[in-house]
Amino acid sequence: MIVDFSKSMSIYELIAIVISVIALFIRIIELIWNRWVVKPILEHLSTGNIMLFINKSGSYVEIDGVFEAKNKPISVKNVTLKIIRQKDDKILKLDWSTFRSPINQRIIGLYASTTEAVHPFRIEADGIITAFIEFSVFGNVSWQHLKPINDELSVLSNKIGNENISFEEAYKDFKKDDLYKEAKIILDKECFWDIGTYEVIMEVKYNKKKVEFLYTFDINANDYNLVKHNIDETLCLSLKDYYRVPYTYEMVKVKLKNKDK
Incomplete structure (x- = not known):
């Protein structure tokens, strides 16, 4: 909207200017609100x-x-x-x-x-x-406590497995150790x-x-x-x-x- 200030404004032009200014202020307030007031x-x-x-x-x-x-x-x-x-x-x-x-x-x-x-x-x-x-x-x-023992359990598993017995038998012997x-x-x-x-x-x-x-x-x-x-x-x-x-x-x-x- 172009305003010629050398001429007197009509009521409609004045209302239009006021609305534009209000819209600008609303936008500025929204930016400030979203930037500094609203929190995530x-x-x-x-x-x-x-x-x-x-x-x-x-x-x-x-x-x-x-x-x-x-x-x-x-x-x-x-x-x-x-x-x-x-x-x-x-x-x-x-x-x-x-x-x-x-x-x-x-x-x-x-x-x-x-x-x-x-x-x-x-x-x-x-x-x-x-x-x-x-x-x-x-x-x-x-894990630090168990690692050495876990390594020994692996050795025990191989030892028991080499006896050519079933898994069920090996499992019982393993848990008895x-x-x-x-x-x-x-x-x-x-x-x-x-x-x-x-x-x-x-x-x-x-x-x-x-x-x-x-x-x-x-x-x-x-x-x-x-x-x-x-x-x-x-x-x-x-x-x-x-x-x-x-x-x-x-x-x-x-x-x-x-x-x-």
């Missing part, structure tokens, strides 16, 4: 389950869910877990270690999901990203999972901030029996490898509940 909000929505694992590297978990960025884009830099066993307040600290794809692919007739190493990622404003994350301990002490019993004591002691209630604190660092998401879960007797089976399975891997017997790890999946802040 990060939400985590779990699938409602947590998977518990135990092997020679120690206790670890997987939590599946999504992250949602509200208002502004968010760059997630790091995710850690602190799991507290309520009966004795013992704490297990875990770092994110692996992303698992939620889509299974068919590989040689079998369906399996792919994995990748963890890395920072960006979520666009008002967007959602899938996050199936495995959390584990780097430099785990239990003092070396197996010693390794089981160590892994039982290092195992964090027991019957009872646990609190989960998920800390997410994003942009220059951090936020915590709180959850709880319970392990019952049936869950614990599966854990004990997996401990035994871990100790017998070298023997099963020798006899080419498939592993029989059990999936320990328990309900993950939101905890009120």
Whole structure:
């Protein structure tokens, strides 16, 4: 709109100018609001389950869910877990270690999901990203304790296997050996999972901030029996490898509940 100030303006021209100025101020206010007032909000929505694992590297978990960025884009830099066993307040600290794809692919007739190493990622404003994350301990002490014994268990497996007996017989002899019993004591002691209630604190660092998401879960007797089976399975891997017997790890999946802040 071109205004000739040498002539008096009509009421319609004056209204048009006022509306233009108001529109300009509204735009400036929106920019200031979005830039300095509106804050990014990060939400985590779990699938409602947590998977518990135990092997020679120690206790670890997987939590599946999504992250949602509200208002502004968010760059997630790091995710850690602190799991507290309520009966004795013992704490297990875990770092994110692996992303698992939620889509299974068919590989040689079998369906399996792919994995990748963890890395920072960006979520666009008002967007959602899938996050199936495995959390584990780097430099785990239990592995340092078990590695020499695990090497000896491999030697024991070869020795028993060379006796030309069936796997069932070898399995019985293997579990009677003092070396197996010693390794089981160590892994039982290092195992964090027991019957009872646990609190989960998920800390997410994003942009220059951090936020915590709180959850709880319970392990019952049936869950614990599966854990004990997996401990035994871990100790017998070298023997099963020798006899080419498939592993029989059990999936320990328990309900993950939101905890009120």
